[in-house]
Amino acid sequence: MLVHFVSLLCVLSALGAQAMELHHVINTMSTAVLSAPDVHCLCSSVPNRTLCSWADPPGAAPLHYIATYSERQNQPRPCLLIPPGSPPGSPPGSPPGSPPGSPPASAQRMWHCHLPGLKLLSNIILNVTAVYPGGSSSNLSSFMIEDIVKPDPPVAVRVSSPDPRTVLVQWDPPSTWSHLDIFPLKYQIMYQWWSGGQLKSNHLKSFESLRAPVKGLAGGRTYQFQVCAKDVLGLGHCSDWSPPVNMTLPLLHP
Known part of the structure; x- marks a missing residue:
């Protein structure tokens, strides 16, 4: 053979x-x-x-x-x-x-x-x-x-609306990431919405805190928010996106 x-x-x-x-x-x-x-x-x-x-x-x-x-x-x-x-x-x-x-x-x-x-x-x-x-x-x-390097996604993502055109997004770091004091993380926010039958999206990058306001949003519209985590020095890859969280802003009346 x-x-x-x-x-x-x-x-x-x-x-x-x-x-x-x-x-x-x-x-x-x-x-x-x-x-x-x-x-x-x-x-x-x-x-x-x-x-x-x-x-x-x-x-x-x-x-x-x-x-x-x-x-x-x-x-x-x-x-x-x-x-x-x-x-x-x-x-x-x-x-x-x-x-x-x-x-x-x-x-x-x-x-x-x-x-x-x-x-x-x-x-x-x-x-x-x-x-x-x-x-x-x-x-x-x-x-x-x-x-x-690729952290796990942030957890406990939550949203609130301090005013009719702003959503405050908050989250916790992934529990699997050790030594945040030595190897801190930075975060990105992606938010999406439907407009004219098309899905639109936008990204806000490089937050080192665990909260960030998203401003200039439209009343009466539903937005979907997700967060990913990355090593603060930019090593490796951003995590997968966190599970989506939705919020509908109130419609403003004249």
């Missing part, structure tokens, strides 16, 4: 950050190709809440996974695996959402692994290997925490 070795080295560069993915497939079957895990990593709290996620590849699921990570020239350490079906609150943390463009979570068996004790400004190398009956397939990726 022929043994095929296929390797692909891909170097990506974006926004001054470098990421590397190496897919190495070892296949001892003559026709089938073993799928490598498609791994996505997010840090929901700097520096110790980094989770990497992947779905079982299509087709036959692997027998098991082996996941290790390392920093700089250190020896690899085992990643703490969180199997599919674990409650969101399971240690070491709730898993991030599915990657953009992926099927709904209900259609996937999502695996997660927790990488504790990472350091800022360090190059992290993660190796996830899917072990099949006839061989194995690995995904080797490299990243820095600063590039994958």
Whole structure:
């Protein structure tokens, strides 16, 4: 039986950050190709809440996974695996959402692994290997925490109207974000409304407080408000938007 070795080295560069993915497939079957895990990593709290996620590849699921990570020239350490079906609150943390463009979570068996004790400004190398009956397939990726920061959404978003053309939006920081005194967050507000059969939207950016007024609104109109959180230095990505909160302003009579 022929043994095929296929390797692909891909170097990506974006926004001054470098990421590397190496897919190495070892296949001892003559026709089938073993799928490598498609791994996505997010840090929901700097520096110790980094989770990497992947779905079982299509087709036959692997027998098991082996996941290790390392920093700089250190020896690899085992990643703490969180199997599919674990409650969101399971240690070491709730898993991030599915990657953009992926099927709904209900259609996937999502695996997660927790990488504790990472350091800022360090190059992290993660190796996830899917072990099949006839061989194995690995995904080797490299990243820095600063590039994958994505807080969870703000919570307890609430609105009030101090005057007929203003809405005061208030919120609380995500409970999963630690050390706000060392790593503060900034926030953005998105508000939307319907006008002439079209959905309009506007953004207010860079609030470091937990409240902000939205002024110049129209009476008699319903607005929808959402808030996202981002590292105050602009590292990584803004969180997903918080669940929408609606408010209808009173119609002003002449």
